[in-house]
Amino acid sequence: MNPFPASRLARRMEILKASDIREILKVTQRPEVISFAGGLPAPEFFPARDLGSLTKELLEQEGPKALQYSTTEGHPPLREQIASRLNAHWGTNHTPDEILVTSGSQQGLDLIGKLFLDEGDTVLCESPTYLGAISAWSIFKPTWVEVPTDEEGMDIEALEERLDRCPNAKLVYAIPNFQNPSGRTWSLERRRRFMETVQRRGIPVVEDNPYGELRFEGESLPALKAFDKSGLVIGLGTFSKIFCPGLRLAWLAAEQPFYEKLVILKQGADLHTSTLHQMQMSRYMELHDLDEDVAKIVPVYQERRKAMVEALEADLPPGVRFTRPEGGLFLWLELPERLSARTLLQACLERNVAFVPGGAFFPNGGHENTLRLNYSNMPVERIQEGVRRLTQTIQSLL
Amino acid sequence: MNPFPASRLARRMEILKASDIREILKVTQRPEVISFAGGLPAPEFFPARDLGSLTKELLEQEGPKALQYSTTEGHPPLREQIASRLNAHWGTNHTPDEILVTSGSQQGLDLIGKLFLDEGDTVLCESPTYLGAISAWSIFKPTWVEVPTDEEGMDIEALEERLDRCPNAKLVYAIPNFQNPSGRTWSLERRRRFMETVQRRGIPVVEDNPYGELRFEGESLPALKAFDKSGLVIGLGTFSKIFCPGLRLAWLAAEQPFYEKLVILKQGADLHTSTLHQMQMSRYMELHDLDEDVAKIVPVYQERRKAMVEALEADLPPGVRFTRPEGGLFLWLELPERLSARTLLQACLERNVAFVPGGAFFPNGGHENTLRLNYSNMPVERIQEGVRRLTQTIQSLL
Numbered sequence: 066m067n068p069f070p071a072s073r074l075a076r077r078m079e080i081l082k083a084s085d086i087r088e089i090l091k092v093t094q095r096p097e098v099i100s101f102a103g104g105l106p107a108p109e110f111f112p113a114r115d116l117g118s119l120t121k122e123l124l125e126q127e128g129p130k131a132l133q134y135s136t137t138e139g140h141p142p143l144r145e146q147i148a149s150r151l152n153a154h155w156g157t158n159h160t161p162d163e164i165l166v167t168s169g170s171q172q173g174l175d176l177i178g179k180l181f182l183d184e185g186d187t188v189l190c191e192s193p194t195y196l197g198a199i200s201a202w203s204i205f206k207p208t209w210v211e212v213p214t215d216e217e218g219m220d221i222e223a224l225e226e227r228l229d230r231c232p233n234a235k236l237v238y239a240i241p242n243f244q245n246p247s248g249r250t251w252s253l254e255r256r257r258r259f260m261e262t263v264q265r266r267g268i269p270v271v272e273d274n275p276y277g278e279l280r281f282e283g284e285s286l287p288a289l290k291a292f293d294k295s296g297l298v299i300g301l302g303t304f305s306k307i308f309c310p311g312l313r314l315a316w317l318a319a320e321q322p323f324y325e326k327l328v329i330l331k332q333g334a335d336l337h338t339s340t341l342h343q344m345q346m347s348r349y350m351e352l353h354d355l356d357e358d359v360a361k362i363v364p365v366y367q368e369r370r371k372a373m374v375e376a377l378e379a380d381l382p383p384g385v386r387f388t389r390p391e392g393g394l395f396l397w398l399e400l401p402e403r404l405s406a407r408t409l410l411q412a413c414l415e416r417n418v419a420f421v422p423g424g425a426f427f428p429n430g431g432h433e434n435t436l437r438l439n440y441s442n443m444p445v446e447r448i449q450e451g452v453r454r455l456t457q458t459i460q461s462l463l
Numbered sequence: 464m465n466p467f468p469a470s471r472l473a474r475r476m477e478i479l480k481a482s483d484i485r486e487i488l489k490v491t492q493r494p495e496v497i498s499f500a501g502g503l504p505a506p507e508f509f510p511a512r513d514l515g516s517l518t519k520e521l522l523e524q525e526g527p528k529a530l531q532y533s534t535t536e537g538h539p540p541l542r543e544q545i546a547s548r549l550n551a552h553w554g555t556n557h558t559p560d561e562i563l564v565t566s567g568s569q570q571g572l573d574l575i576g577k578l579f580l581d582e583g584d585t586v587l588c589e590s591p592t593y594l595g596a597i598s599a600w601s602i603f604k605p606t607w608v609e610v611p612t613d614e615e616g617m618d619i620e621a622l623e624e625r626l627d628r629c630p631n632a633k634l635v636y637a638i639p640n641f642q643n644p645s646g647r648t649w650s651l652e653r654r655r656r657f658m659e660t661v662q663r664r665g666i667p668v669v670e671d672n673p674y675g676e677l678r679f680e681g682e683s684l685p686a687l688k689a690f691d692k693s694g695l696v697i698g699l700g701t702f703s704k705i706f707c708p709g710l711r712l713a714w715l716a717a718e719q720p721f722y723e724k725l726v727i728l729k730q731g732a733d734l735h736t737s738t739l740h741q742m743q744m745s746r747y748m749e750l751h752d753l754d755e756d757v758a759k760i761v762p763v764y765q766e767r768r769k770a771m772v773e774a775l776e777a778d779l780p781p782g783v784r785f786t787r788p789e790g791g792l793f794l795w796l797e798l799p800e801r802l803s804a805r806t807l808l809q810a811c812l813e814r815n816v817a818f819v820p821g822g823a824f825f826p827n828g829g830h831e832n833t834l835r836l837n838y839s840n841m842p843v844e845r846i847q848e849g850v851r852r853l854t855q856t857i858q859s860l861l
Contacts, residue, residue: 069667069694069695069720075579075584077581081724091534108527113522116522116526116530117518117521123515124518125515128509128515132509134503168736175731180473197731204728233471267467269471296467309531310530312738313566313735323467326472340709
């Protein structure tokens with residue numbers, strides 16, 4: 066180890082720490098561990114074979130183009146396909162030139178942080194909020210203001226009160242569908258009122274929607290963007306949960322003047338996203354109906370969520386609460402305040418069960434009695450066995 | 464256009480502008496344009512067919528793994544292959560756990576900027592230097608100090624003098640082999656003296672080496688890293704010029720404590736680089752000898768450089784100087800001071816010839832009488848025709 070003085074690094078490095086999730090995931094790669102920790106989609110649905118044959122064909126037909134540098138904005142046919150899918154699903158009205166293909170939605174978050182955030186700037190977010198956003202933006206040293214969030218979404222009165230206090234807030238970050246980590250979905254009425262508030266005040270919104278298509282029950286609701294008359298909403302979307310995550314293929318949708326600036330920032334960050342992956346995805350969508358693929362995933366995740374909910378209902382001691390998500394990958398559990406999820410995790414790891422302690426999802430700390438459970442990545446029997454060990458451990462600690 | 468006030472963006476956006484190269488490249492995508500502007504490798508050497516068949520096989524055998532999330536550090540077998548290739552070619556002694564797989568070397572630059580640079584920090588660089596480093600780091604608002612550079616590399620007296628003036632300099636950035644844009648290569652003696660200087664002063668070095676394997680003549684020289692006893696050199700390397708750029712597959716090689724911090728920064732930037740691309744590249748190197756592939760590219764680029772040099776020598780008026788690179792993709796041309804390369808470019812574009820004006824490669828401006836020519840991306844006849852138009856235009860303007 067080089068004894069390099071920390072004072073000679075950038076000041077932003079003082080607050081940098083490794084993501085809890087990714088550190089825990091390393092521990093849980095042992096096959097005997099039942100891990101509810103990750104956010105991994107079910108690999109048995111990845112279209113590996115189809116992708117393999119179309120890639121071979123694509124490289125035979127268009128190899129020189131698919132393997133060459135390409136434009137920062139993204140492969141034009143893919144941008145068209147993304148815009149038209151968004152508009153079909155979410156009541157938006159995007160043109161292809163509002164779509165910027167990114168290397169994972171995580172990159173979208175990084176670019177947005179660069180665009181908006183100076184040290185001390187205010188970011189408002191749901192409470193809890195997505196860990197990846199916290200880790201992408203923390204290096205810009207913003208002040209995080211958590212807005213109380215209930216089963217219907219962000220509490221609008223609480224949001225107004227915080228915006229009164231912070232009229233120069235730079236961004237509001239929200240995941241309106243099957244939120245990570247809470248599993249909650251915003252109601253239609255809440256979406257409408259939220260957009261009234263932010264538009265009246267002219268505050269940009271980052272609408273992150275990685276899970277929206279994975280709805281098990283109830284009706285799909287329009288995106289926040291569908292109510293946006295001021296060009297304030299920047300949307301993030303990804304193929305990670307509806308196709309596969311290994312390609313790191315995602316997009317952001319933004320109007321001017323944000324779009325052109327985000328493109329320049331992406332130039333500086335990685336020039337462009339893999340040409341081959343963009344052409345693979347575009348061709349896949351030409352040859353296959355992605356909606357049909359998603360329709361095959363949904364009932365399986367639904368069954369897994371049902372298994373998890375039922376197992377929790379059966380065995381959890383009183384005083385432990387959890388959400389019943391209408392879709393997505395995650396469920397959120399609240400222990401009695403005296404029990405820390407970090408303590409619980411230590412005890413669970415001894416029994417080869419893992420999850421993510423919820424404290425990490427609160428940018429200002431606290432809430433150590435919460436935890437996030439993922440149910441998308443394993444068969445029902447394993448979920449039942451894992452929940453059995455989890456609930457037994459909770460009981461033994463209470 | 465949303466009339467969003469620039470004052471509500473991050474302050475770093477004030478200085479952000481689009482890369483000259485990428486804006487010019489857009490104009491030059493018309494097939495009738497002979498473009499010396501890009502840094503595109505020759506697509507006829509991309510191993511499209513082999514990559515297609517191995518991908519099909521890979522996805523049949525290991526699809527669920529290849530399409531799933533993976534670790535930030537990178538695919539372990541690929542990290543081993545990269546470390547052992549580096550050590551074989553460059554006299555280094557890297558272990559696989561010093562290798563971080565990145566989404567293009569551009570991402571390596573972004574991560575290094577985040578690690579080291581606060582507003583006003585000093586970065587030393589060759590003069591001229593790589594435009595991509597300027598665009599990656601400018602958002603951190605450093606002070607660029609250009610070090611005069613001659614045919615042997617950085618001028619060590621000038622470097623010492625600047626380090627005396629800026630003892631808290633954060634980084635020195637260097638491209639010792641076939642530099643972009645100048646085409647110059649550092650001598651062995653200069654490498655040794657440079658490393659003595661930076662180690663005596665404890666200044667971290669970014670050694671960018673995208674072109675080093677593309678040597679046409681002379682002997683390969685050890686990397687700066689080969690002289691590094693203090694863990695100060697962070698190396699950047701890429702598959703873009705020796706395999707293909709479309710995958711955006713590259714790496715950085717760093718010792719602790721830099722490595723672990725760069726990993727955390729990459730987590731925040733894009734979680735990890737495409738799992739599939741990493742496994743494709745790893746398998747490609749198992750099945751094929753990448754050195755043999757490179758050995759096929761080198762004579763072709765050499766012939767193209769020869770054609771460009773000869774055409775320039777034949778027709779350039781006196782008072783115009785240019786470099787004769789021993790490898791790589793670029794040649795650097797200096798016009799008489801009264802002639803601006805931007806004026807020349809305008810006149811050339813009317814004759815369907817493009818290049819990058821050299822001023823963009825000087826972070827503090829000036830040197831508008833210089834330009835960069837790429838010779839890797841087109842057949843000899845087209846190079847000859849393009850140079851003919853270029854030299855005629857220069858003559859007509861002088």
